[in-house]
Amino acid sequence: MDNAPVPSNTTESGSASTEVVASNEISTRGKITAGVLLIAFIIAAATIVVAFWPDKLPPAGKLARYRYKAFNITLLDSCQCKSSSYEDLIKKTAGKVVFKKDSTNKDSDKVKVATLKLFLQKADSLKKNGCEKVKIDFNDTIDFNTIILILVASAGFLGNMIHITTSFTAFIGSGQFKRSWVLWYFVKPFTAAALAMIMYFVFRAGFLSSADPGNNLNIYGVMSMAAFVGLFTDAATEKLKEVFKTLFSTKDDRPDKMKPDVKISVSSVKPEKISVTTPNNFIIAGENLDKRKLVISINKVVIPAGDIVIADKLIHFTFTVPADQIQLTTFTLLIVDDANKEIFKKDLGV
Secondary structure (H helix, E strand, O other), rough: OOOOOOHHHHHEEOEEEEOOOOOOOOOOOHHHHHHHHHHHHHHHHHHHHHOOOOOOOOOOOOOOOEEEOOOOEEHHHOOOEEEOHHHHHHHHHHHHOOOOOOOOOOHHHHHHHHHHHHHHHHHHHHHHHOOEEOOOOOOEEEHHHHHHHHHHHHHHHHHHHHHHHHHHEEEEEEOOOOOHHHHHHHHHHHHHHHHHHHHHHHHHHHHHOOOOOOOOHHHHHHHHHHHHHOOHHHEEEHHHHHHHHHHHHOOOOOOOOOOOOOEEEEEEEEEEOOOOOOOOEEEEEEOOOOOOOOEEEEEEEEHHHHOOOEEEOOEEEEOOHHHHHHHEEEEEEEEEEEOOOOOEEEEEEE
């Protein structure tokens, strides 16, 4: 819709001008509903990005899974441990150490000291580890690549929502909104989300090996790319078209390959009468006139190829009647191809 021409505010007829009143094909209630929907979709897309944003990237070259909890997507390596205070660790360890006083044993003090040392070593070890293992169900986890795909699609959707919101408000403000574009507003963001994912696949295919789990990605760069793809969907589509043509372009160098049968046709010749005293500027109209080498002659006088301008639908050249043909009253225009096959023939008067 952004490429649609904006009609002028005035039309001129002679010296008088009539003002054209712009009118939107949408009611006030429709404007409010559309505005609320646009804001809701923008908030929803932004919320998904925030909800699935990981706490940190996994180590390079290693497969990683995250704890699947909205607004708390945490790497399993960092959430498998639950921190405990040093005092709690001391209490837990102290509860397992029992001091027994034995007056009959002369070495009771030595045993007490040895037990206390063991207790301190155990507590210190727990302090260094600082955690206790927490079991997490595999179904409550999500893979890193899945997170990236969700983020990329959401960023493409969000970028396109900015684009269509700007377009919508601009056309409403100028009084040029057309009801026929409603479907475009609903479909475009989803198309942009899919296009962002395709661009991400192209990026991964071009810059990372197939064995790389994707941990080397610059997540901010990927998200910026996805958002810009959504914001400039048409430009991104043209770039993908260019990439496809570059990858799959072919060149057929066979010397004896079969040439396609192109039909050359002539629809008109001007002028239809020749002047025998002044140069004649001929204009021949037709189709596919430049697809083959043509030879043009008038009364068997061949027009030099350097004097002929040939385009797809137009041939132009200048012809001056030779002195020995001034007395003639009929001239024959003949066009043949390089195989001497007749393409067009016409008799011209004087």
